[in-house]
Amino acid sequence: MPISKKSKKLDLLDMDVGTVSEDLEVPVASEVVFRKVWRIRNFKKIVSKRDFLDSPEFRCSVNGMSTYWNVSVRFWKGPNGKKISNPLVLCLNLTGCETEETGQARVRYQFGIWDASIRYWEFCDISNIILNLENTNELLSIGYKTLGVHDRHIDNDKNVRIMVKVQIIQSEEEKHSLSQDLARVLANESKEYCDTIVECATQNGEEPFKVNSLLIKARSPKLGVMLQKYKDPKNENIRYKLDLSVLSYDVVRELLRYIYTDKVDNTDTHANKLLPLSTRFNLPGLTALCERTLLESMTPNNVPNILLLADQYGCENLRKAALQYCEDTEAIKGSVQMGKSLAWRVMEMVNPDLFLEACESIGSSSSTLDDSPGSYSDGFEQ
Structure with a gap:
């Protein structure tokens, strides 16, 4: 689960376009995710x-570097040249x-x-985007997304x-740290450090990892x-083989x-x-990293698959979060009760006990949603 740090209260400028509040999300040491919330009034x-x-x-500062940003809303134009108010075009800009x-x-x-x-x-x-960061005051558009705004997105105050969420990962960050040095060793597969060949499933003739x-x-x-003694006729430094041939090249690489x-x-x-x-393979840090990612990407469509995964591999925190998500999300009810989702039908067949537990969570839906593990409460708003 991410460690959440609440930033100090700031005096916010009350503008026609609303205000921006912030929160910090720290997935692991040395990586900071800045979460900025823009409240557009009326x-x-x-x-x-x-x-x-x-x-x-708003500003994002990390490792002695300060970057300045804003979010902008732009509009598409129809064939007649008139503005289309919905959907919006959301743009992230480096200012x-x-x-x-x-x-x-x-x-x-x-x-x-x-x-x-x-x-x-x-x-x-x-x-994702790669940037050359240098001292500048020029505006640079980083990227955009088209977003539809519906009645459910407008609160009682018409806001x-x-x-x-912005994360800045510097290429030279901690360039002399152990993890960075080892990353270079892995990338270069230096002969003097490598004594094991890793076999995996390849599709494009990739070389085995060393x-x-x-x-x-x-x-x-x-x-x-699982290391097996092995002699490579082409490389006398290789002494072991690790057989992961049932796994894809990309998965073994990560x-x-x-x-x-x-990382x-x-x-x-x-x-x-x-x-x-x-x-x-008993890598609890990787388990936590995967749990956090799956929790953040949870949707009504993928929650049954995440539930099955969490239950099968004993990830209790993720399992509880997914059940809480079922309880708190209205959109899930129709998928289960009306049999619209194939994923729910699969769960009912392969794990009926888990399916019943999820149905009980949906049936006992509570109106107290602020503490849901799958959502962000108002607490970080300033």
Whole structure:
């Protein structure tokens, strides 16, 4: 689960376009996710009058570097040239940067909109971009998403809340740290450090990975006992073989990346495949990383699959969060009761006890939603 730190109260500028409040989400040490919430006041009225909207500027500071951002709303135009008020175009813009050292950084961002009817954040897909960060005051558009705004998104005060989550991962961050040094060793597969060949399923003729047996044994004793003595006729330094041939190349690559660096690239893509491996090979840090990713990506469509996964591999925190999500989300009721979802029917067949437990959670739906593990409460708003 993410560690959430509430930022200090700030005096916010009350503008026609609303205000921005913030919260910090710290998935693991040295990685910070900035969560900014833009409350657009009297939404329908202001959208009808304006040709564009820009949020107040906000700052994200990490590792001695300060970046400045805003979120803007733009509108599509129809064939007649008139503004289309819905759906909106949400844009994330870099408005400035202050840094002592220039360099590349990967920026991950995600938009969300508050469903006021069931008090839950609806999120768009996560996007990534590589930026050259240097001292500048010039505006740079990072990316955009098209977003429909419906009656359920407008609260009793006629406001709409938009969230953007921003994570800045500097390429040179902790460049002399152990994880960074080991990442370079893994990437280069340096002969002097590698004594183990890792076999996996390949599709495009990829070469087997070459790794260090000491790291494998230290990080996962269960993987360590799977090492087989082996002589490679092409490389006299290779002494062991690790047979993971039932796993795809991409999954093995991310598993090894975690073993070397405590990190995974594109966790949202691989979490459902890495979670079973994390429990099988006793990598609790990877389990927590996958649980957090699956929790953040939970939707009415994928919650039955997440429930099955959590139950099968003994991930109790994720299981409880998924059941709580079932209890708190109105959209799930129709999928289960009317038999619309294939995923729910599969769950009923393969794990009827879990299906009944989920149905009981849905049937005992509570109106107290603020503490739902799958949603963000009003507590971080300023």
